[in-house]
Amino acid sequence: MKRITDYIEKQSFGVCSTLGDRLGFSTSSVRLSFVYASFFTFGSPIVLYFALAFWMNVRRAMRRQRSTVWDL
Template sequence: MINKILIFFERYSFGVCTYLGDKFEISQSKIRLFFIYTSFLAVGFPLAFYFFAAIVLDIRTFIKRKKVQYWDI
């Protein structure tokens, strides 16, 4: 059961921790632990930030993909 949950989150994660890790040159595991620990302390506020960042990154990659397609024509 735990393995299925881990596989689900690894496969369908939004890439927020990866993006932040690459941007600030910090390991992804430290950023994930930061989100987990602060979500317990701040009653879910970091989860709201995480989902907001996921939406922004998804829109950003969608726009980049569309821009490349228009210039390739």
């Protein structure tokens, strides 16, 4: 079961796993907090989730474009 959820998370956006790694929480607890917060606030954390996913994809694209610090 864990392999399936890890695969889906990596193929989708990886927001929860990245947040969990950076903050020192487990990925499943971050996922559960997003789900619970979405229920209690009528879906507003979903907007935050997609904004974070967009930002992470922009950062990945920027890293791929520039090979060194001196490339502007």
